[in-house]
Structures are given as C-alpha cells and as structure tokens.
Amino acid sequence: MPETGMCACETVFVDEEKVRTVQENISPDETLHILANTFKLLGEPTRLKILLALSIEELCVCDIASLLGITRSAISHQLRLLKSSRLVKFRRAGKMVYYSLDDQHVKHLLKDGLEHLND
Amino acid sequence: MPETGMCACETVFVDEEKVRTVQENISPDETLHILANTFKLLGEPTRLKILLALSIEELCVCDIASLLGITRSAISHQLRLLKSSRLVKFRRAGKMVYYSLDDQHVKHLLKDGLEHLND
DNA sequence: CAAACGATTGAATATATGTTCACATGTAAT
DNA sequence: ATTACATGTGAACATATATTCAATCGTTTG
Structure with a gap:
C-alpha cells in the first residue's frame, strides 16, 4: 500500500507520481546535453x-x-x-x-x- | 617601433597596451576559479x-x-x-x-x- | 617562388573525474 | 540492543580532456 511523501527507494514504498511529474516537466535529454555542454565550456578556467x-x-x-x-x-x-x-x-x-x-x-x-x- | 593594431606575438610587434588593458579589467584569478567551478558543476549531464x-x-x-x-x-x-x-x-x-x-x-x-x- | 609568421591540427601524455562496488554511518522501528 | 533501510564515503577503474610538441596550412612579404 503506497504512502504519500515517501521516496522512490528499493522498498515497496515508492512515490511514483512525484518522480513521474518531474520526469514529464524536465527538459528532454537532448536539450539537456546541449545545455550541459555550454556550461561545461564555461566551466574551465x-x-x-x-x-x-x-x-x-x-x-x-x-x-x-x-x-x-x-x-x-x-x-x-x-x-x-x-x-x-x-x-x-x-x-x-x-x-x-x-x-x-x-x-x-x-x-x-x-x-x-x-x-x-x-x- | 611598435605599431597599433598588432598582436602580442613573438615578433617585435606587440600590442602590450591592449593586453595590459584587458589584464587590468578582467576578474582576479580567484574569482575566476570560483566562477569556473560553478559553471563546471552545471556542465555535466x-x-x-x-x-x-x-x-x-x-x-x-x-x-x-x-x-x-x-x-x-x-x-x-x-x-x-x-x-x-x-x-x-x-x-x-x-x-x-x-x-x-x-x-x-x-x-x-x-x-x-x-x-x-x-x- | 621562397621565406616568414600566425594559426591550426594530430599524436602523445598527464591529469581530472564520473561511476560502481563494498563498507560505514545515522535514524527508526521492533 | 538489534535489525532495516536511506544515505554517505573510500578505493578502484574507466573515461574524458587540457596541454605540449611537431608538423602543416594560409597569408603576406621579400
């Protein structure tokens, strides 16, 4: 029986909804890699x-x-x-x-x- | 005799003033390293x-x-x-x-x- | 055309670092 | 106290990458 406010750990209690919500609202992986690359270029003395x-x-x-x-x-x-x-x-x-x-x-x-x- | 508009290369023509100007206006190395570190943290997927x-x-x-x-x-x-x-x-x-x-x-x-x- | 020189490129090397595994730590429940 | 479980840590390994050296390219000038 899932509880609210618990995390997505190896136990039976997983807040799948929370993780799914974030999953859906986060930028797609391609965008993310391009952005990371930009920051990486700035991140070197x-x-x-x-x-x-x-x-x-x-x-x-x-x-x-x-x-x-x-x-x-x-x-x-x-x-x-x-x-x-x-x-x-x-x-x-x-x-x-x-x-x-x-x-x-x-x-x-x-x-x-x-x-x-x-x- | 130095000319204007030349770069700081190994020849006798060196635009020391240009380089010095930038040198003086750029952030100090400590600030720069802290900033680089921040960007580096963002720069990884x-x-x-x-x-x-x-x-x-x-x-x-x-x-x-x-x-x-x-x-x-x-x-x-x-x-x-x-x-x-x-x-x-x-x-x-x-x-x-x-x-x-x-x-x-x-x-x-x-x-x-x-x-x-x-x- | 040949020499000079700034810029670029490729190979090689040294270093940094992201991930995993195994183990330790901290907190809660029985 | 002992067990369970989420998190933190250290060592090890694989990979990425920043720099240098040597050679090449492009452009200008003798």
Whole structure:
C-alpha cells in the first residue's frame, strides 16, 4: 500500500507520481546535453578567462596566449571548441585571426555567474 | 617601433597596451576559479539534470537516483559536490534526506542557459 | 617562388573525474 | 540492543580532456 511523501527507494514504498511529474516537466535529454555542454565550456578556467577577455575586447590568438601564459596551440584548441558551439566568432585580418564573442547570451551568462558569487 | 593594431606575438610587434588593458579589467584569478567551478558543476549531464529536477520539486536521493537511472551512491557523490558549493541544500526527515536548490541564482543560471539555446 | 609568421591540427601524455562496488554511518522501528 | 533501510564515503577503474610538441596550412612579404 503506497504512502504519500515517501521516496522512490528499493522498498515497496515508492512515490511514483512525484518522480513521474518531474520526469514529464524536465527538459528532454537532448536539450539537456546541449545545455550541459555550454556550461561545461564555461566551466574551465582557461576557457572562462578567454571568454571574459573577449567580453572586454576583440583579441587575436597571440594576445590571448600572452594574456593567459600558455601556448598558442592550447588556445587554438580551446577556441576550436568555443567556435564549434557558437560561443565565439572570428574574422581573418591578414595572417591574424581575431576572435570575439558570438552573441550576447554568453555575456549575460558570465554576468549572471558573477552575480551568483555575491549572495 | 611598435605599431597599433598588432598582436602580442613573438615578433617585435606587440600590442602590450591592449593586453595590459584587458589584464587590468578582467576578474582576479580567484574569482575566476570560483566562477569556473560553478559553471563546471552545471556542465555535466548528471548534475545538470539533478539541478533541473530540484528546480521543479524537492527530492530525496532515491527519487533522483530513480529519475536518472544511476546508483544512489553516484547521486550522493554528486550531491556532495553541489552541497559544498552551496548550489543545493538539504533537510533530514527521518531516514531520508531531501534536497532542494540553495538559492535563486542557480535557477536563473539554468533559465538563462536554456534561453541561450534558442537564438 | 621562397621565406616568414600566425594559426591550426594530430599524436602523445598527464591529469581530472564520473561511476560502481563494498563498507560505514545515522535514524527508526521492533 | 538489534535489525532495516536511506544515505554517505573510500578505493578502484574507466573515461574524458587540457596541454605540449611537431608538423602543416594560409597569408603576406621579400
């Protein structure tokens, strides 16, 4: 005989309704993975610093490498990830490639994240 | 003789001023690491799903485990991380422990993240 | 065309981390 | 107290990934 307020454990008492409700109201797995991927990209010091830097000013690979103190190659690898998820865009100018934030949402996410720290 | 608009590369042409400006305006490394850690916690499907579920309703460990289809142990490990970063809080009710979001910032981050997907 | 140089890519390596299993802890009921 | 059960923890393992080095690509300039 099921009781209300119990959890979905291995016992006979399972609040199936509660779990089902959440199950139905949560975002679909595909959306969820895309969202997780976006947050993951922000969740790494190197990439986050790149994005924060680009939120201030357009920069080339060398500028960023100099700023972070790591290899241009490493920066390039990270920019590739950020590029493929549409978080940054780029333009060529001769031999250089200048990177900048792709849209405003990223900037908002960064801002909201910083606000979360001061609670 | 330095030129303007050049980047901080290995050549003699280095836009030190540009890099210095960004350097000074970017968040300090400590802030940056804390922020990165927050995003990293959101940037993993299991944890993100936990948080999205908790944004709908308070749940115990078993409910979440049942919802995600992974071990209670795994859930517990993830909740420990989320707890230590103040993203979730908990209350005991007998043998059960009910988890919920710690503050509204998390919910906002989730919402903003989802909005980012529809651009 | 050839040299120079910024950027990119692939392989390799070191490190981080998500999950599970086995066991420990805490609370409630008998 | 002893048992039952939800949760927490530590070790182990598999996997993911950030960085570097070496080589290549693209563009510009001699």
